[in-house]
Amino acid sequence: MKKILLLTDFSKNAENAMAYAMRFFESRKCTYYVMYVHKVGGYVTDDLLMSPKNSIHDSITEKPNKKLNVLIEKLKNENKTKDYHFEIIIDYDVFTDAVNQVVNKFSIDFVVIGSNGASNIKEVIFGSNTINVIEKVKCKTLVIPSNYKFLPVKEFLVSLNNHCKLNNNLREDIMDFIEDFDLKLHVLRVTSEKDTSQIALGDKERLSLLESKYFLIEDVPVDYAVSSYLQTNTIDITAFIAQDKSLLERLFSTSPSKVLKSRMKLPLLVLHSH
Structure with missing residues (x-):
């Protein structure tokens, strides 16, 4: 229930x-x-x-x-x-x-x-x-979003930035969501770190039990990467990871329209890192 x-x-x-x-x-x-x-x-x-x-x-x-x-x-x-x-x-x-x-x-x-x-x-x-x-x-x-009408939900995009780590609780929330609603998972990791191979390896190990599409992009603003991905892939719902309080404050006190405007054409699932 x-x-x-x-x-x-x-x-x-x-x-x-x-x-x-x-x-x-x-x-x-x-x-x-x-x-x-x-x-x-x-x-x-x-x-x-x-x-x-x-x-x-x-x-x-x-x-x-x-x-x-x-x-x-x-x-x-x-x-x-x-x-x-x-x-x-x-x-x-x-x-x-x-x-x-x-x-x-x-x-x-x-x-x-x-x-x-x-x-x-x-x-x-x-x-x-x-x-x-x-x-x-x-x-x-x-x-x-305002005036958004329901469409069948099949494709789910999770975007991860430098601050976002796929800890066990977050991974379980993602797994539970895609299993409950029979979704295909897309993971978009945006990073400015030098050793991208280790980042990708760590993410894929965390997602080892999940059938997913994984993409790693370097040195691109997260919202630009998400916007581009949404234009080239069919996505029905996106995720926002509420993890770093200072990041949240920057997002919502400065220009939320710039940061989240593109993804708010679709329903947004807010997940919290515990």
Whole structure:
């Protein structure tokens, strides 16, 4: 039984990401935790006084609870033959704190989120909540681009830079993912090291049990290498390894549009090195 956390802000992008998840996990038994996080400060006194007979908690959760039930009914109607179970979660906390609590409490396997939220600014590749989830939630996360419609997933690209080592945990996450979903693995290693033969040998030893296509490229920016690879190979989903905090800070504080724009035409699987 897979446990999937679907994050929503009731935007079209969030709804699209949930629809993608229904198709992506359709051949598996799943419990979906559909979660909305609201800042208590977003409510005004009138909201809390509208239903004086209810508790403050009930008053705060009443509106989002109704919206979540409508969303779930829509998902059920669109996936009538699927073996799915849904749970509603409403929280009012710091966004990533709330998400991490649910991930830990229910042993979530995957978090699913849209690349953008309600603001949907075209020039922005990631919304702030999405960036925070990628950086601060240590769980496999599927990030779905705006308006992306599901296509069968067969080819999976993992790109590795100088900072990224294929440790046992990361290797197991990759292996589990491709075995669970019957995918063909592509590995693109970009390096500036002199002894490339040892790097390639080490990667291939780590991947000895995996049937994969392996490519090593020297002294080329990672995003350029990924962009070129996507243009010349059929890929259905890419991976981003969230490993080096300083690297993450550079990626998301300077120019995420430059670094990840090309690969965000496709769903992105965020993996964390443990």
